[in-house]
Amino acid sequence: MSSTNSNQKFMAWAIVAIVLLLGTNIYQWWKISQLKQDVTVQKTELTEVEETKALLEKDYELALASLEELKGDNEELNQVIEEQKSDLKNQKDRISRLIKTSGQLEQAKKEIAKLSATAQKYVEEINQLKAENEMLATENTQLKTETESLSSNLQSVSQEKEAIQKEKELITQEKERLSSDFAMVSVKANKASVIELKDIDVKGYRVKESGKLSKRKSASSVDLLDLCFTMVPNEIADKGVEKFIIKLIGPDGVTIHQQQAGTFKKEADGTESKYTFSANYSSPVKEEKVCSKYEPKMELQKGTYNIEIYNKGYLTGKGSFKLR
Helix, strand or coil: CHHHHHHHHHHHHHHHHHHHHHHHHHHHHHHHHHHHHHHHHHHHHHHHHHHHHHHHHHHHHHHHHHHHHCCCCCHHHHHHHHHHHHHHHHHHHHHHHHHHCCCCHHHHHHHHHHHHHHHHHHHHHHHHHHHHHHHHHHHHHHHHHHHHHHHHHHHHHHHHHHHHHHHHHHHHHHHHHHHHHHHHHHHHHHHHCCCCEEEEEEEEEEECCCCCEEEECCHHHCCEEEEEEEECCCCCCCCCEEEEEEEEECCCCCECCCHHHCEEECCCCCCEEECCEEEEEECCCCCEEEEEEECCCCCCCCEEEEEEEEECCEEEEEEEEEEC
């Protein structure tokens, strides 16, 4: 009985030991399996990280190469490309940090795709700029050609203008010469057409209340002067009315002059001179005596008076008279 109980206890302990051992083995097996799984996951993640790094490096290098190929002689475009490369470098560095950060791998892949898209956009922009520059270069060449053509035309026009100006100057000089010659001929003709005078005579009168004239020689009693002269015909003179300018010069050497009479031009020296009065007569066809009356507005002086008569601005007759 005692022996049987001992055997039963032994069996019980043996079973417990076996169960414990079996449980331990099962746990160890599960643990090992779990570790293997973790290692596999880590290996997978590590592989994916390396692949992502490689993809980033590849896309980045391709982007740089694409931009580098677009460089040329245009320094401004080259500067733009360098700025774009710098921007891509900043994006690459940011993605590299994402790859190293746990749980950011998917985001890093998205950023790599964005980097590739950005690089493609940069390439398109550079190509567009190059196309625009080529168009501008073509337009500049065309503009330069047109400018040279215009410059040539302008030079031709300038030469023609200069030739015309010289011809104009010659014509002007010839015109001035002809005008001068004409003026000289005109002066000579004008002078040659002057009506000559002779027998210049002046008498003094007192006008009575009845209107009748009474001859006087005393300066204080004379209030009217009667000027007479004979016109000599001139075949050169135009037919028509001739104007005569009369200057009465007093004993003091001053011309008797009224403000309204004005002045006339002496053709001999071109000076303006005061005169006493004027008279108009028809051009004579034969010797003709004419007379003009003049009423002085001031008291006359004693002494000798000189008379100068002008026709067409030229002195054509002289005389004198005396008042006591």
